[in-house]
Amino acid sequence: MNTTTVKAFGASAADADLAQMNIARREPTPKDVEIEILYCGVCHSDLHTARNDWGFSVYPTVPGHEIVGKVTRVGSDVTRYKAGDTVAVGCLVDSCRTCSSCEHDLEQYCLTGFTGTYGGTDKHLGGKTYGGYAEKIVVDEHFVLQVPDNLDLAAVAPLLCAGITTWSPLKHWNVGEGSKVGVVGLGGLGHMAIKLAKGLGADVTLFSRTPDKTQDAKDLGADHVVISTDEDQMEAVKGNFDLIIDTVPYIHNINPYVATLSISGTIVLVGYLGDLNPMLNTIPMIMGRKSVAGSLIGGIAETQKMLNFCGEHNIVSEIEMIKMQDINDAYERMLKSDVRYRFVIDMASLKN
Numbered sequence: 001m002n003t004t005t006v007k008a009f010g011a012s013a014a015d016a017d018l019a020q021m022n023i024a025r026r027e028p029t030p031k032d033v034e035i036e037i038l039y040c041g042v043c044h045s046d047l048h049t050a051r052n053d054w055g056f057s058v059y060p061t062v063p064g065h066e067i068v069g070k071v072t073r074v075g076s077d078v079t080r081y082k083a084g085d086t087v088a089v090g091c092l093v094d095s096c097r098t099c100s101s102c103e104h105d106l107e108q109y110c111l112t113g114f115t116g117t118y119g120g121t122d123k124h125l126g127g128k129t130y131g132g133y134a135e136k137i138v139v140d141e142h143f144v145l146q147v148p149d150n151l152d153l154a155a156v157a158p159l160l161c162a163g164i165t166t167w168s169p170l171k172h173w174n175v176g177e178g179s180k181v182g183v184v185g186l187g188g189l190g191h192m193a194i195k196l197a198k199g200l201g202a203d204v205t206l207f208s209r210t211p212d213k214t215q216d217a218k219d220l221g222a223d224h225v226v227i228s229t230d231e232d233q234m235e236a237v238k239g240n241f242d243l244i245i246d247t248v249p250y251i252h253n254i255n256p257y258v259a260t261l262s263i264s265g266t267i268v269l270v271g272y273l274g275d276l277n278p279m280l281n282t283i284p285m286i287m288g289r290k291s292v293a294g295s296l297i298g299g300i301a302e303t304q305k306m307l308n309f310c311g312e313h314n315i316v317s318e319i320e321m322i323k324m325q326d327i328n329d330a331y332e333r334m335l336k337s338d339v340r341y342r343f344v345i346d347m348a349s350l351k352n
């Protein structure tokens, strides 16, 4: 298969800083869209993958799955895009297209496993897929999204992971006008959960361990802030929430949040993979038909609906723009939660 060589930024080993490298992109097949990447958001998964925190990274690895760019070329069978269009690519670049999940627009739950934008199995070139820290990417048009033209393109990038990860549970659990939604954690995911829930008409509460995020949360649209370490405040919201989106990325105690769910309420975990500690107490769940659930990003059709909704409601992420060459410092700052609320790479810097 013919390829072109493009500049990228990636890690050659778990303990290596990210550095410039060359990677191959396939020549567009009839169904492919070639995209010049303008902006790429920086997700915690990028850092975990670069440093092999989950134990399955393959090197070299080129992270990045919050991609916004311009179409440069399209294959002969592409119908939805043409050169010059503004488009986006999120966490998925392929799936089997035929299993029951794929048939129901749930490509993220493809029964044979979706192809991740980076670190996935590349069906065309073999080896692993390379993500958005690169000049260009080539993606099947089914996995390419349209970007509303009224939005700030750099601030759109984080919608492709942080946005859809919180949007999908909000929609699945039917959040709308008057719903009471709680959000645990105010980071990349949490700040999008607040904005999107508010956009859907919900009454939104941020749970925070400390009061220092109160003003920020209200500026983002939260109606209330509950300090989760204050027992009186937690008692005051017992039985209150229809849905809680828990974005905390590390092991934590979710029992106090279950107590704040209404009858038939649900807490959805989107940020943490692994065992809970302390264990889940089923008494409040059984006594109030409460659910503890999980959710993974969103399907392609749902992601397009979210982008359209964000266009209509002028919703984008709060970002800090960086140069590609600053990525290693940005990772260190992310580890200290020193970012409001998402880094986005200006990919023009990779041309320098």
Ligand SMILES: [Zn+2]
Pocket: 043, 044, 045, 046, 065, 091, 161, 162
């Ligand atoms: Zn991500």
Ligand SMILES: [Zn+2]
Pocket: 095, 096, 097, 098, 099, 100, 101, 102, 103, 109, 110, 111, 112, 113
């Ligand atoms: Zn499938």
